[in-house]
Amino acid sequence: MSISTRAGVLCALMLSSAAGAYYLKPTVHMAGQTTLDLERMVPKQFGDWSYLPDARPILPDREVEARLKEVYDQVLARTYINGSGERVMLSIAYGGDQSRGMQIHKPETCYTSQGFQVKTIGDAVLRFKDTDIRTRQLLATSGPRSEPITYWIRLGDTTVYGGLGQTIRRLQMGFQGVIPDGTLVRVSTIDRDNDRAFQIQRAFSDALLQSVDATARNSLVGAIK
Template sequence: MTMQPARRKALLIAAAMGGGAALAVVGKPTRRLADERPPVKLEAVFPERFAGWQVAPTAGALVRPSDETGKIYGIYDQVLERVYVGPAGERVMLSVAYGTEQSVGLQVHRPEICYPGGGFKVSELTRLTLPIGGRELPVTRLFATQPGRAEPITYWTVLGDTVEGSSRSFRWRQILSGLRGQILDGMLVRVSTLDTQLDRAYAQQARFANDLVAAVDPAMRVRVIGKAAPV
């Protein structure tokens, strides 16, 4: 007898819920990676001056997208928001969010999710790798727009010591680490500019990101771009 589509869907949902409950019980984390290594202080990790860039003292309001709830970054222990001015007067916005507990129930808020919540339209979503910090780093690009604001964005997320290129791989690694009894910390690094010319904006962001990572203390660099994948 052929199963009806509605019944099949209900059984799949029930199975998924049961699997999630089992993981919650069997893999309840008991150990935090953040407690086993030096603490992260974002203001110290990311320098205010480097390679001709310096922080603009009165431009912080340019960084955060509109958000009436005020809860976009509520899950994080620390958030750093700055606007940097480059050698030619160009401006780049940096937003970094760090959490000591990136458990399955405490997900990183990716721009393609949080920007629409702030009234933006998101398009041109692309996954790629960029030469940052002496290696090819998985990043995501997208274009967020609303009346009066056009914001190309480049960002990446680090879970533990690994850069995760997609939300699926991020969540899967959270689950696997939970099964091992470990809670990984996580960081989201977002670089953006106000520009309607995407090629120009992304080239500027790539240059800024590479300069920024090169200026981070080597001892903390793994927290910002993870470890290089084994060859």
């Protein structure tokens, strides 16, 4: 093959790749199909759990807070208490644009940036009705503070595991021409007994999902079977 022929083939490949990228570029924002208000969507009382307004969550430093505001359109942070005096911290962050540069930040990154030592306990499935919610369990420690954490990421109409899961789901929806929205739900407790903490968090999460309507559940965990 001559140099001129090779150059022509290379040019054709570059043009076809550029055309493919143009036509496959997502143009429809999933977020435009729904209206979300976390403050109203999440009840302050459900099951045996009640909102504890005097409990103040640990706030991120200014640099971290600025980055979060770039990624998330809405953030909700509350502490709940039940009849047994058990407390659960709930954090929900919603981002309407989950393109690569705007994707949800995992709690591993956020906690580490605030000086916590973070250990991954493992992945776990939270079963709700006939749907598996993909969750990840962590342990964040700082001095005497021990904070077991359960979180999940909803991207589009399903939950995903970690950064790779986010990438795969984003590409799948991208081929459909859709830019997904996403929600990070984090549930944590202050407890040195991990097993007990995760059990409480499962019960809390189930009660929360039972208490909200179908539209809110879709926003939190995706499509429920």
